[in-house]
Amino acid sequence: MLTTRRRTAVACLFAAAALPLALSLTGCSSDSGDSGNDKIAGAGGDGAGSPTPSASASAEKGAPAFDLPSDITVDVQKESTGDAAKDAIVRDVAYAAQARIEAFAEGDGRTANMNRYFAANALAYWGDRVAAVKKDGLTVTGDYRYFDFEVTDVANGKKAAARYCEDQSKAYNKVIKTEKVQRTQPSDKDFVLYTLQVEKDSRGDWQVTQQNWKKGDASCVQG
Numbered sequence: 001m002l003t004t005r006r007r008t009a010v011a012c013l014f015a016a017a018a019l020p021l022a023l024s025l026t027g028c029s030s031d032s033g034d035s036g037n038d039k040i041a042g043a044g045g046d047g048a049g050s051p052t053p054s055a056s057a058s059a060e061k062g063a064p065a066f067d068l069p070s071d072i073t074v075d076v077q078k079e080s081t082g083d084a085a086k087d088a089i090v091r092d093v094a095y096a097a098q099a100r101i102e103a104f105a106e107g108d109g110r111t112a113n114m115n116r117y118f119a120a121n122a123l124a125y126w127g128d129r130v131a132a133v134k135k136d137g138l139t140v141t142g143d144y145r146y147f148d149f150e151v152t153d154v155a156n157g158k159k160a161a162a163r164y165c166e167d168q169s170k171a172y173n174k175v176i177k178t179e180k181v182q183r184t185q186p187s188d189k190d191f192v193l194y195t196l197q198v199e200k201d202s203r204g205d206w207q208v209t210q211q212n213w214k215k216g217d218a219s220c221v222q223g
Contacts, residue, residue: 060091064113066098069105072140074098077147086151089198092117092206093162097146097194100126107134119199119207141181142171148220158200165220166192166213193217 068074076094081087099113108114109127118126133139145167153161169190173182197210 064095064099064116066102066113067105068098068102069139069141071142072101072105073143074101075143075145077145078149081151085154085157089151089154089160089162089206090149093149093164093196093198093208094146096196096208097164097166101140101144103130104133104139116205117207118209119201120209122208122211125211137176139174139176140171141174142168144168144171160198160206161196162198163193163195165217166194167220167222168192187216188221189215191216191220191222193220 066074074097076098078090078094081090095113096117099111099117103109103111103114103126107130109130110123114123114126147165147167149162149164151160151162167190169186171190172184174180175182193214195212195214196208198206199209201207
């Protein structure tokens with residue numbers, strides 16, 4: 001059964017389906033969306049180091065290949081829901097999270113994996129965000145961990161709402177030109193709650209079409 005907070009999140013996501021992403025990001029939480037000078041949420045960039053496939057992605061049969069700089073690691077922690085349809089949604093939402101990091105790592109918001117796992121407003125937003133981060137001369141370094149994946153609603157087998165948490169406590173911004181790491185003190189805002197709307201495309205992949213995030217959400221913060 002959905003909690004009141006999660007019902008609200010689902011309602012906001014589906015209500016925002018026809019709105020520009022910039023509006024949906026500010027419509028359901030007070031500390032969401034682009035956070036200015038904070039860590040780049042889920043971002044990569046032109047980081048140094050030879051590209052290496054993401055181990056968490058390559059372990060699954062038929063998984064897309066993700067090339068990430070050697071100074072970025074991704075740990076996806078997910079379990080079976082016991083429902084094949086929901087498991088497919090969780091799988092593709094996890095792929096979308098990795099695709100976003102890969103996009104920043106390559107400085108290209110329209111990589112094959114971004115086009116596969118993002119669409120509509122979400123794809124347009126991250127394309128702009130990748131370009132802006134690259135222009136600012138920043139990338140990220142360190143470790144990203146994703147956990148507590150949950151499908152909170154499914155509509156007609158074609159649309160769904162989902163959520164997951166991101167741990168950025170060991171991830172930092174890095175200046176591309178100098179490779180200087182901008183280390184920060186750990187805080188609750190290193191833990192980010194993502195709430196998503198996803199839609200199934202003609203290939204059978206679940207694509208993120210709307211996305212919201214909130215830093216320091218109590219449901220994600222860990223000690």
